[in-house]
Amino acid sequence: MSKKVARRSFLKGAAIGAAAIASSLAMDLGRAQNAGAAAKARALPTKWDETFDVVVIGSGFSGFAAGAEAAKAGAKTVILEKMQTYGGNSIINGGLYAAWDSELHLREKLKYGNDSAALHTKDTILGGDEFPIPELAKILAEGAPDALNWMINEGGCKLKPVLAKAGGHSAYRTHICEEYNGRGYVEPLHKIALKYGCPEPRLQTEVTWIWRALEGGPVLGVEVKSGGGGRGAGKISNIKVNRALVLASGGFSRDMKMRTDHYPYLKDSFLSTNHKGATGETIRFAQNIGADTLQMNFIQLYPYAEPESGILDEAGLYPFNGPGAGVVYVTKNGKRFVSEQERRDVVSFAQLKLGDANKPTYSIFNLEMLQKIGAEKKKLDDFVAKKRIVVADTVGGVADQLKINKAALEETIRKHNEYLKSGKDPEFNKPITPQMVSLEKGPYYGVPQWPAVHHTMGGLRINPKAQVIDVFGEVIPKFYAAGEVCGGVHGSNRLGSNAIPDAIVFGRVAGRNAAAEKA
Amino acid sequence: MKYTFLLFFLSLAAAAPLTAGLAAAQEPSGKCATDCHTDIQAVLPKNHMTVEGEDNISSCMQCHLPSSETRRDTRVFSAKVHKRHFSEKKLQCSYCHIIEEGVSFALPGRESIGIPDEQTMKFLPDITAEWAKSPFLAATHSAKDVACSSCHGNKLPLLDDKPANGTCFACHGSYEQLTIKTPGKDHPSRNVHNSHLGPINCTVCHKAHEGSINYCLDCHKFDMNPIPAGKQ
Numbered sequence: 001m002s003k004k005v006a007r008r009s010f011l012k013g014a015a016i017g018a019a020a021i022a023s024s025l026a027m028d029l030g031r032a033q034n035a036g037a038a039a040k041a042r043a044l045p046t047k048w049d050e051t052f053d054v055v056v057i058g059s060g061f062s063g064f065a066a067g068a069e070a071a072k073a074g075a076k077t078v079i080l081e082k083m084q085t086y087g088g089n090s091i092i093n094g095g096l097y098a099a100w101d102s103e104l105h106l107r108e109k110l111k112y113g114n115d116s117a118a119l120h121t122k123d124t125i126l127g128g129d130e131f132p133i134p135e136l137a138k139i140l141a142e143g144a145p146d147a148l149n150w151m152i153n154e155g156g157c158k159l160k161p162v163l164a165k166a167g168g169h170s171a172y173r174t175h176i177c178e179e180y181n182g183r184g185y186v187e188p189l190h191k192i193a194l195k196y197g198c199p200e201p202r203l204q205t206e207v208t209w210i211w212r213a214l215e216g217g218p219v220l221g222v223e224v225k226s227g228g229g230g231r232g233a234g235k236i237s238n239i240k241v242n243r244a245l246v247l248a249s250g251g252f253s254r255d256m257k258m259r260t261d262h263y264p265y266l267k268d269s270f271l272s273t274n275h276k277g278a279t280g281e282t283i284r285f286a287q288n289i290g291a292d293t294l295q296m297n298f299i300q301l302y303p304y305a306e307p308e309s310g311i312l313d314e315a316g317l318y319p320f321n322g323p324g325a326g327v328v329y330v331t332k333n334g335k336r337f338v339s340e341q342e343r344r345d346v347v348s349f350a351q352l353k354l355g356d357a358n359k360p361t362y363s364i365f366n367l368e369m370l371q372k373i374g375a376e377k378k379k380l381d382d383f384v385a386k387k388r389i390v391v392a393d394t395v396g397g398v399a400d401q402l403k404i405n406k407a408a409l410e411e412t413i414r415k416h417n418e419y420l421k422s423g424k425d426p427e428f429n430k431p432i433t434p435q436m437v438s439l440e441k442g443p444y445y446g447v448p449q450w451p452a453v454h455h456t457m458g459g460l461r462i463n464p465k466a467q468v469i470d471v472f473g474e475v476i477p478k479f480y481a482a483g484e485v486c487g488g489v490h491g492s493n494r495l496g497s498n499a500i501p502d503a504i505v506f507g508r509v510a511g512r513n514a515a516a517e518k519a
Numbered sequence: 520m521k522y523t524f525l526l527f528f529l530s531l532a533a534a535a536p537l538t539a540g541l542a543a544a545q546e547p548s549g550k551c552a553t554d555c556h557t558d559i560q561a562v563l564p565k566n567h568m569t570v571e572g573e574d575n576i577s578s579c580m581q582c583h584l585p586s587s588e589t590r591r592d593t594r595v596f597s598a599k600v601h602k603r604h605f606s607e608k609k610l611q612c613s614y615c616h617i618i619e620e621g622v623s624f625a626l627p628g629r630e631s632i633g634i635p636d637e638q639t640m641k642f643l644p645d646i647t648a649e650w651a652k653s654p655f656l657a658a659t660h661s662a663k664d665v666a667c668s669s670c671h672g673n674k675l676p677l678l679d680d681k682p683a684n685g686t687c688f689a690c691h692g693s694y695e696q697l698t699i700k701t702p703g704k705d706h707p708s709r710n711v712h713n714s715h716l717g718p719i720n721c722t723v724c725h726k727a728h729e730g731s732i733n734y735c736l737d738c739h740k741f742d743m744n745p746i747p748a749g750k751q
Contacts, residue, residue, distance in 0.1 A: 084734075085719045092715065092738075181715055203720070227679035230729045231642050235679070276737065309740050386706050 041214050048221060048240035052078045054514045055222060055241045057282060059201040060090030061182070061500055062248035062483030064189035065147070065507030066514065071198035073515035075243055078199060080224060082206035083277045086190070088250050089484070092275055093182030094317045096166065096497035097175040099144035103152065106163050112172035112435065117141045119171060124498060127168040127343055128457070128491020131295060135464045136489045140498065143505035148175065151504075154195070155188020160374035165324025165433065166496045168343040172324060172435070174497040176374045180314045185500060202226065207282055208236070210245065212289040218477035219245045219289065244478040244514035247468070248507060251456035251484035252280030253299065259453070262296040271310025272453040273302050283485060286460055290470040291479070294487040295458035300494055301348035302454035306388070307360035310452035314379065315388045319363035319449050320344075320496050321373040326436030328364045328416050329449075334399060334408030336416070337361065339428035345493045348451040360448040362402055364395070364413065369437045370445060380445065390446045395439065398446040413439050457494050459487035466510035480514050482506035547615050549627030550575040555614070562603075576615075576626055586668035598666035605651035609644050624675045633675025642678060646728055656748040657727040665690075670727065687721045694718050705742045711735060 053075035056067045063079050070077040081088070100115040101107065107115055120141035125132045151157035157177060164174040177184025194200070209223035221240040228234025252258045253272050258280035260267055272278075287293060304319035305312050319327060323340040329347070331337050331354060338350035351361050370380060383389045390401040395413045399406035417438045419425045425432060460481045461469040468479040483503035490498060550573065552559050559570060572578050576596075583596035604610050618624050620640060623631035635643075650657040650667065660670070668674075669690075670682045691697065694712050703709030711724070714735065724734045730750025733743055 084723045085716055087716070091717075179715075183715060183717060187717070230726065231638075231646075232679045233638065309738070311738060382706070382708055386709070 042209065044211055044213060044220065045223070045238040047238070049237035051240040051242060052076050053241070053243040053519060054078075054246060054511070055080065055239055056246045056248055056511070057207050057222070058088060058248035058250055058483070058485075059086035060088040060248065060250055060483065061093075061185060061189065061503035062250075062485075062507035062510070063088075063201070063246075064186065064193045065504045066246045066248055066480075066482060066511030067198040067201075068189060068193035068196050069508045069511030070246070070515040071193060072196040073512060075515035077197075077515075078239070079193070079201040080205045080207060080222075080239075081201045081203050083275070084204055086201045086203060087183070087186045089274050089278055090182045090250075090500075090503065091186045092273075092312070093500065094312055094314075094320070095177045095179055095181045095184045095500075096164070096317065096321065097144070097148060097177070097185065097500045098166075098169065098173050098495065098497035099148050099175060099501060100141065100171065100173050101145045102148045102159075102175065103145075104159060106159070106161065106175065107172055109161075110163055110172070112163055112165075115171035115173050117144075120144070120173060123168065123170050124490065124495055127495040128298075128493050131298070131488075131491025133488040136462070139464055139509070140489060140502050140505055143508070144501035147501060147504045147508060150192070150508075151185055151188040155185075155190075155192045157185060157188040162372060162374040164321040164373050164497075165341075165435070166320055167323055167341060167347065168493070168495040169497070174321065176321065180317065180374065180379075182500070185504070189504070204228065204234075207249075207285065210282075210285040210289055211238070212476070212479075216290075219479040221245070241478065242519040243517040244480055246466075246507075246510045246514050247282055247286060247460065247479070247481040247485050248483050248503075248510070249282040249485050251278055251459065252283060253278045253453045253456055255279040255281075258283070258296075259299060259456075262458070263299045266299055266301075266453055270301070270451075270453050271305065273305050273310055273312040274453070283459060286468065286479075286481070289476065289479075290472075291468050291476060292461040292471045292473075293459060294461050295491065296456075296487065298457035298487075298490075298492045299453060300344055300455040300457060301352075301451035303344055303347040303351060303451050304363070304447075304449035305452035305454075307448050307450035312452070312454070313388070314375075315383045315447055316449065318365065318370060318373060318375060318447055322363060322365060322369060323430075324433065324435055325365075325369040325372040326416075326420060326438065327369060328413060328439065330362050330364060330404070330409060330412055331358055332361075332404045333358075334405035334410075334412055336412055336427060339425065339430040341430045343493050344454075344496055351449075351451055360450040362404065363447045363449060364398060364409070364439065365445045365447070366437065366439050366441060367443050367445070368441065369439075372435070372437065388447075391443050393442045393444070395444050398444045402446045402448070455490075455494050455499060456484060457487065457490040457492065459485045461488060462486045462506070464509075465513050466506050467513070478514075478517055480510035482510040547613070547617060547627055548575075549577070549615075549629075577628075586666050586673055595664060595666045595668075597668060598661065598664040601647055601666070602651050602661055602664070605644075605648045609648040612640070612643055612647075632673065633677070635675055636677060639675070639678045649728055654730070654748060654751070655728055656725060656731060659748055660727070681720070681722045684718065684721050687725070701744075703741075704744045709741060709743075711743070 054070040054077045056063050056079045059079050059081040067077050067079045100120045121138045124137040160176045163172040165172045166174045205224050205226040207222045208225050211220040223238050225234045253274040256268050304316045329340050338347050384391050392398045395410050396406050399409040420436050420438045423432045462481050466480045466482050467475045468481050470476050489502050547554050583594045586597040587595045624633050624635045625631040650661045697712040698710050701712050725731050731746045731748050732750050733746050
């Protein structure tokens, strides 16, 4: 009984807080005008315009995976997407998928050593400084191969015949799709979702409220604004959920208020790799109905974004995939500054410590290395033509083109080649593997890189069933969440190529469990 | 609420040559000579054949298709008549149509083509005028006698109606065909119709009733060719 009273008072506080947030949110986004109504507890809708068994918010990896599984289980499902195009951050994501195995068994075929679900789990937990909730990290690692097989078999997903050992991972487990971007998984998931009867996502359909009675109980539905733009004001309607609501709305890297509230250092002078829709309103709506959050201050910088725009393109992925192939990171002075095999946070802060005057840093490759991580010569030529990367026959030639210290770079590469031979990196203690390529044969390539805000590791608290947990540790009935909107899977630092398996594995869990709820 | 014929608008419109010889009427009858034009032949193009029979809309439609859902037909009545009535003056829909908000929208004696809502009716004259004459893509279409129905179907388009890609492709070709026509300005491979977002809705960039925008530039800093009828 006392608990119930406490919950009521919490909601009051949350509502007042949300009101303050709401006004700035509306300014930030020019949307979510209904959030202003948070000043008072909003009366539940008296009628519903539509009813679905399962409503999924967001059309990225998690959203499509949840939609597919829910529809497969026979639930009348709909996916709502606030943007004009589907896919969110997922479709512009780098397309790297960590899995300790798949039905293709690439690691065995390439003779790249051993791996296991347990090792993937351990890397994920250690890579996040023990902040990840172990059960959740384990679900990610154990579910990753099956989810990949699912996309290959039912969605036509195609992988390059390579594997990368990316920063923070202790094994070669990063798979790369043919497209070298997230569309290589979004389209297979999209195809699977449609196959099982989940309709095309409703675009420009933005959730403006999540309905739950003030006294508790299950989530009832959502308020949405659809259409609009130009002269159109859009249409507000209410959708009832019979079985469950699945929140798959992604992270909040582009929500300046939420980002700096939790991590003031990441002010708007930082560029971001994210699309503009990566804002936190659905997290606020979830908080307003009692949802707990965790680790909201853990926000990841991607160390290798395009320095002028913050974009994460294919050229910006080579530095991340390169360490296992032997890439060397250098400053303008031609010197190494970090172990290339380090985690994203370590590399990012090593760069930021150099100061803006030393922006950007560079990755130095040769063609053999780049081909080992799935880069095609044609694509490289295209990036050279676009002046995104530079190419030369000698290391000195690359230094000239990048306008960096030539003698120092030549010396750095010479020393690094020695380290590979001796198997020891006395400067930064990088673990050397036999797969690393010595930079002795051209053509050589240089790619500029600089950190940009990339991933929000924090978010809603979920249990292993992907159910959203309230501030008292209890399940909020009929409310699931999956992907970047959740917290606790990655802890303080997400290992690169863990985001896609996280989103898809938990999307599937959420979709299945949502469909299994009683109507 | 029923839209009625307002004398106020009559007086505004009287100055235009198109509306010379206006006769007063309370509700459109479908007979142009009775409603507005005493001499219907005077407002037709010079080389237009003599209109036989009753000088009403039905006579026109003996030759002109009322509207066209697919490719343009230069005889489409809807395109011809709306352009004439809206390119110089913005008339009210109720000059010719009998409109009952929330119920019906029709020419006199004909079937309703849709259910007009308040928002749509508020802007429909503006939108039609823009189609007839404006810097927007709608006007590019009206210049070639492409009627509302070619994009929106044979129904009254409501405010949020956005044509599906297939409608655009019917005249302009598929994404594959468009890709051939639009090599990137700075790099041929940077092609707006073959992007990493896939076959997104045409209307994300191409907006008929406001300035079009290059969606790529929302994130990228590219040197791109200007989009037709782009936002100024």
